[in-house]
Amino acid sequence: MTNAQQRAEHFTQALRAAGVRITRQRAALLDVLAEAEDHPDAVELHRRSKDRAPGISLSTVYRTLTALEEQGVIQRHQFEGASARFEHADGEHHDHMIDVETGDVIEFCSDRIERLQAEIAREMGYDIVHHRMELYVRRRSNGKA
Template sequence: MTQTDRRTENLTTALRRAGVRITRQRAALLAVLAEADDHPEATELQRRAEEVVPGISLSTVYRTLTELETQGVILRHQFEGTPARFEHSETQHHDHMIDVDSGEVVEFANERIERLQAEIAEAMGYEIVHHRLELYVRKKVAREP
């Protein structure tokens, strides 16, 4: 079973567990979501699903995404100044850089940052339960010598 097949099965199971009927349009949406390795917005997910099975409404996309988020199988990211974006919850912990000019979202993981955050929390008498790190960035323009 491929990773995409496993993701599709997990998403489908989550919706069924919530009592949501799996229509052809929802099945197409789940397949598109399972394939996504980026951070698509709801409108982009609708566009991709429409290529597979026409007739999926944006309200169906939003309702389905909300239920999948409630079931804990997808994560909603609300990056500053952009519509919500979605990704699978099964991914390893990572942080995000958001290019303020292009809107591109870049995932990264850095052990030094993770250790430093834990050290800071510990020094202040806390332990980290959950965190998100979002860096809003802009490509550097190369300066001519």
């Protein structure tokens, strides 16, 4: 069984636990979401799902995403100036850079940033319980990374 298949099965079980019926349209959406390696919004997930289940409605997509989020198996990201985007919650912690010109979302991990955040919280008398970091970026005009 592939990672995407395992993820789709995990999503299916989460919906069943929430009392949501797994229709053909929902099953198609779960497959599409499980296969997504990007951060699609609901409209994009609807577009992708329609290829597999032509009768799927946008409201079904929204209701299913809400139920999956409530079950903790997907994460909703509300990046500044854009519609909510979604990703599966089974990966390692990572942060995001959002290209303000293209809307591309780039995942990154930095041990240095994680250590610095913990150090700052500790100095102020706190422990980090949860955090998200979003950097809004623009590619340099000289093209150098």
